[in-house]
Amino acid sequence: MVDLRSDTVSQPTPAMREAxxxxxxxxDVFSEDPTVNALESRIASLFGHQxxxxxxxxxxxxxxxxxxxxxPGDEVICDEGAHIYRYEGGGxxxxxxCSVKLIPGDRGRFTxxxxxxAYNDPAELYSARTSVVSIENTCNRGGGSTWDxxxxxxxxxxxxxxxxxxxxxxxxxxxxxxxxNEKPLDWGPLFDSMSICLSKGLGAPVGSVLxxxxxxxxxxxxxRKRMGGGMRQAGLLAAAGLHALDHHVxxxxxxxxxxxxxxxxxxRSSKVEMVMPVExxxxxxxxxxxxxxxxxxxxxxxxxxxxxxxxxxxxxxxFHLDVDDAGTEYTTTILTSLLA
Ligand SMILES: Cc1ncc(COP(=O)(O)O)c(C=O)c1O
Numbered sequence: 001m002v003d004l005r006s007d008t009v010s011q012p013t014p015a016m017r018e019a020x021x022x023x024x025x026x027x028d029v030f031s032e033d034p035t036v037n038a039l040e041s042r043i044a045s046l047f048g049h050q051x052x053x054x055x056x057x058x059x060x061x062x063x064x065x066x067x068x069x070x071x072p073g074d075e076v077i078c079d080e081g082a083h084i085y086r087y088e089g090g091g092x093x094x095x096x097x098c099s100v101k102l103i104p105g106d107r108g109r110f111t112x113x114x115x116x117x118a119y120n121d122p123a124e125l126y127s128a129r130t131s132v133v134s135i136e137n138t139c140n141r142g143g144g145s146t147w148d149x150x151x152x153x154x155x156x157x158x159x160x161x162x163x164x165x166x167x168x169x170x171x172x173x174x175x176x177x178x179x180x181n182e183k184p185l186d187w188g189p190l191f192d193s194m195s196i197c198l199s200k201g202l203g204a205p206v207g208s209v210l211x212x213x214x215x216x217x218x219x220x221x222x223x224r225k226r227m228g229g230g231m232r233q234a235g236l237l238a239a240a241g242l243h244a245l246d247h248h249v250x251x252x253x254x255x256x257x258x259x260x261x262x263x264x265x266x267x268r269s270s271k272v273e274m275v276m277p278v279e280x281x282x283x284x285x286x287x288x289x290x291x292x293x294x295x296x297x298x299x300x301x302x303x304x305x306x307x308x309x310x311x312x313x314x315x316x317x318x319f320h321l322d323v324d325d326a327g328t329e330y331t332t333t334i335l336t337s338l339l340a
Pocket of ligand 1: 169
């Protein structure tokens with residue numbers, strides 16, 4: 001079976017399980033878990049932030065960040081395909097009482113001019129108060145597209161000049177850094193908060209770390225408790241994250257190369273209308289007119305390849321630690337024959 005539905009499906013490696021078993025533990029609600037504390041401060045300092053908070057999921061770290069940055073009735077600016085809006089169960093509205101101003105970006109990326117147009121003048125009392133600009137890097141619905149740092153810097157500079165908070169959904173930030181040969185410190189200091197997932201390409205079973213200032217994280221810790229995300233001997237899970245940082249970052253290049261190899265095969269098929277440019281580990285393609293993504297995914301499954309239909313004619317493949325060269329070659333062979 002080659003499971004390309006998501007990079008969240010990977011299993012912890014034997015070495016990662018070993019690290020988890022031998023982790024030193026404590027009660028993290030009392031901030032006494034040494035492994036959680038080590039993970040939080042390691043990720044925070046890697047990205048030039050003061051403090052971190054280990055959360056059960058990327059969804060929870062995004063939701064906590066937005067709850068801390070906003071008040072009910074506020075509005076968050078993000079791309080129309082943003083995970084915080086489309087895939088977090090309406091959490092922004094339910095948890096924070098906020099609305100969104102959606103920008104039609106270029107595969108998830110938008111510009112300062114678009115943010116300027118989306119911003120509500122606070123003097124207009126009938127409009128929701130704009131309080132946050134959130135960007136996602138890499139952009140999931142954009143096919144793993146990455147942001148250009150100068151575009152993001154322009155947006156952040158503008159947002160800060162208006163007193164807005166800035167958040168990055170960095171569920172796959174390490175993929176973006178590897179793809180662009182950038183460093184965590186190139187990005188971290190731009191944002192008031194970042195959520196960084198361990199359970200996607202990095203291959204840990206659970207977890208996301210939310211980073212920001214000491215004051216931000218103190219408030220985030222309160223919100224995490226309120227949401228039921230206060231975990232106890234969570235070092236068992238944090239140990240997997242520390243192991244992933246040591247062993248699974250550089251190897252993301254392999255996932256990117258495998259994704260590119262498969263996209264090259266897809267681009268040559270006349271039964272594929274469009275393949276999004278592949279920058280990282282995600283391949284999104286649109287089947288030629290009339291073909292059903294569901295039927296195509298079912299055919300792939302008959303050959304032991306799992307994929308996601310993310311639209312009527314749109315399919316997503318995601319490469320990760322449990323897909324090797326043999327799995328990639330097998331996938332290209334099957335795709336070549338199904339789409340001949
Ligand atoms: C861009 C992005 N942000 C956030 C999340 C949420 O992560 P989780 O599944 O851990 O809640 C995901 C999940 O795939 C994602 O793709």
